[in-house]
Structures are given as structure tokens and as C-alpha cells.
Amino acid sequence: MLDTDIRLEWFVSFLAVIDTGSFVAAAESTRRSQPRVSQHVAALEREIGQPLFDRKKRPVRLTEAGAALAVQARNVLQALEEAESAMAPWRGGALGMVALGSYPSVSAAFVPDLLRDLADSEPDIRVVLSERATLELDDALISGDVDLYLRPMLPRPVSESVTCLPLWREPLVVVHAEDHPLDLVPDPVPLHEVAVHPIVSIGRLDAPETSEFETYQVFRDQGLVIEPVQATNQPQTLVSLVARGIGVGVTNWLAAKTADTTGVRVRTLAGAPERGVAVCWDSTRPLNPAARIVLKEISERAVPEGTIRIPNKSAARKHVPLPR
Structure with a gap:
């Protein structure tokens, strides 16, 4: 079960792997180390209780659970960006x-x-x-x-x-x-x-x-x-x-x-x-x-x-x- 302690950076790393097709490329695009990206995805998988990627495939592929989470993760990050944009005139x-x-x-x-x-x-x-x-x-x-x-x-x-x-x-x-x-x-x-x-x-x-x-x-x-x-x-x-x-x-x-x-x-x-x-x-x-x-x-x-x-x-x- 996901709780409110989940970190947004986990979502960022998770979506970067999807968008780039690999953990190595995701690390480059997010300017993080590859182990750091892997740790973020692993933390999400522990919270979900399900694997998010089929790591036997190259490039890695989403599992059904991963595909479902990806939609919601994008919604969460987009909502955060929209909130930031809405506050810009008052900064x-x-x-x-x-x-x-x-x-x-x-x-x-x-x-x-x-x-x-x-x-x-x-x-x-x-x-x-x-x-x-x-x-x-x-x-x-x-x-x-x-x-x-x-x-x-x-x-x-x-x-x-x-x-x-x-x-x-x-x-x-x-x-x-x-x-x-x-x-x-x-x-x-x-x-x-x-x-x-x-x-x-x-x-x-x-x-x-x-x-x-x-x-x-x-x-x-x-x-x-x-x-x-x-x-x-x-x-x-x-x-x-x-x-x-x-x-x-x-x-x-x-x-x-x-x-x-x-x-x-x-x-x-x-x-x-x-x-x-x-x-x-x-x-x-x-x-x-x-x-x-x-x-x-x-x-x-x-x-x-x-x-x-x-x-x-x-x-x-x-x-x-x-x-x-």
C-alpha cells in the first residue's frame, strides 16, 4: 500500500526509466547515479509489493502493475508542476x-x-x-x-x-x-x-x-x-x-x-x-x-x-x- 511518505524523486526516477528505456539512460537524463535510480525503483516496488519492470527484457519493459502506476505517477508530478505554476505570480x-x-x-x-x-x-x-x-x-x-x-x-x-x-x-x-x-x-x-x-x-x-x-x-x-x-x-x-x-x-x-x-x-x-x-x-x-x-x-x-x-x-x- 502506498502511503504519504512516498518520495516524489522515486516517481521521477521510475518515469525516467520508462522514457529512456534503461536504468543507465535514466541516470544520465536525471543526472543521478545508476545505483540511485535503481534504489528509487526498488523502493517503489517494495511499497507496491509488485515488480514494476520485467528486467529480463532489453530494453526493460513495464509489468501490468508498472503500467498502471506510471499513469498515476505522471498525474502526480503534473499536478505538482501546475501548483508551482499557479503560485508563480505571488513569489x-x-x-x-x-x-x-x-x-x-x-x-x-x-x-x-x-x-x-x-x-x-x-x-x-x-x-x-x-x-x-x-x-x-x-x-x-x-x-x-x-x-x-x-x-x-x-x-x-x-x-x-x-x-x-x-x-x-x-x-x-x-x-x-x-x-x-x-x-x-x-x-x-x-x-x-x-x-x-x-x-x-x-x-x-x-x-x-x-x-x-x-x-x-x-x-x-x-x-x-x-x-x-x-x-x-x-x-x-x-x-x-x-x-x-x-x-x-x-x-x-x-x-x-x-x-x-x-x-x-x-x-x-x-x-x-x-x-x-x-x-x-x-x-x-x-x-x-x-x-x-x-x-x-x-x-x-x-x-x-x-x-x-x-x-x-x-x-x-x-x-x-x-x-x-
Whole structure:
């Protein structure tokens, strides 16, 4: 029989094993040791008097008792989060804090005006900016390090719980050094003319998900295969590598716009390939009132110059109305 002395952290560890498929992965996602996670699940099993997992299966599988408890455990934790959210407006005169994730080009082209306007209109909200690479932002959301984050719509988030609201689309551009052979190619520059040169791309060379970025997809769509000589998530680094003759850069418009492009040319690509950008959150975690205000502001404000707003009826990973 479960009593009121049961610890919420047991539920957290228990649900983490379900969501990740193993005790080891659950330990990583909750930032606990694997023995600690095992102890929490064992404590729950003692209280229930039944095994919650069939440990002979790989990945581990829930027993019938475990499946029944999982539903209630999620309800308990969600109720606790909703209670916390309801109390936020009364905490120390401040509406709340929001951890906002972003990646470099959007941090430079969109976030500063957003933060300035929020400081004027919502002085009781404190926004903490967390700037990371796109793939790192996905992990930050799932781990709870950020409440909301801005990211390219490709590659798609791995977790099904991530909900994305499309914001804008922007052109992909080619960046090459002055006096480069591409100078002789008229605008817009065909992709096959770019593909014959060493490529500097966005992302990380050692991350398999990098190949899912739009810069790779547009080449694949035309039957072209590229093997970048270097990749970076920093716009200025990409431009500097191009200026030093490392290769030809293919990146998004905002990345080129926010960098010092001295010594290089930024040019349009034939076929007008684009990148989509969205704001995302975890649909399994209630947003506190402050985060909902920030999300609404992001969704309604003007998009950066040189980009095109995506109508809200368009869908990304999963599109639902803004949380209330």
C-alpha cells in the first residue's frame, strides 16, 4: 500500500526509466547515479509489493502493475508542476523566470530586441538566455535546463514530446572568398557549381544528425553529395574559415547577416533553398505563466529583416495552439 511518505524523486526516477528505456539512460537524463535510480525503483516496488519492470527484457519493459502506476505517477508530478505554476505570480513580487534557449545567429538577429521589449513590457519576468548549438538545445529542453528554445526546423527534434511553432523561413546562401573561382559564376549560384569546391558547413562533423540540416538536404535533393572539410555552429567562424581559403561556406541568411563579412561575398543560391525556424517547448511539462508570456511574445512579434513569416497554420514537428 502506498502511503504519504512516498518520495516524489522515486516517481521521477521510475518515469525516467520508462522514457529512456534503461536504468543507465535514466541516470544520465536525471543526472543521478545508476545505483540511485535503481534504489528509487526498488523502493517503489517494495511499497507496491509488485515488480514494476520485467528486467529480463532489453530494453526493460513495464509489468501490468508498472503500467498502471506510471499513469498515476505522471498525474502526480503534473499536478505538482501546475501548483508551482499557479503560485508563480505571488513569489517575491516577480512573475517568474524563463530559461530561453537559442543558437548563435538567432541570438544576434532576433533575441536582443525580444529581451529589450520584454524588459520594458514585462519587468517582473526575468529571461535567462542559454545559447547552444541546435542539437545541444534539444537535450537542454528534455533535461529541463531551458523552458523554451528557438531552433531550425531541421533536423527534427528526436523526442516526440517536443512541440514546435513555426516562425519564419530564411534563404540559404553561399559564402566565398573574394577572387574565388565562383566570382565568374553569375547569380544565382547553381548548387552543382558550389559542390565541386571544399565545403564549410554548419553543425559538427562528428555528429551524425548534422547531415539532416537543410544545407545538406538541398544538395541531396539535386543528387549531389558533399563531404564538408569543416563545420561550425558559429557564423563568424564560418566566415573566417571561408576568408582564409578553407572552403566555400553554405549557411543561413541570418548567420551571414550577423557576421563581419569583410573579405568574402555572400550570394544567393539557385532554386532559393530555405531554412525554417521555430520556437519549441516540451508538451509534457506545463509552462509557467512567465514562459507562456514569453512564448506569446515570440510568436507575435515581427520576424527578422530578410526573413518571411510562416503562417501559424503551417506545421513543424507537431503544431498545437499556444499553451494557456
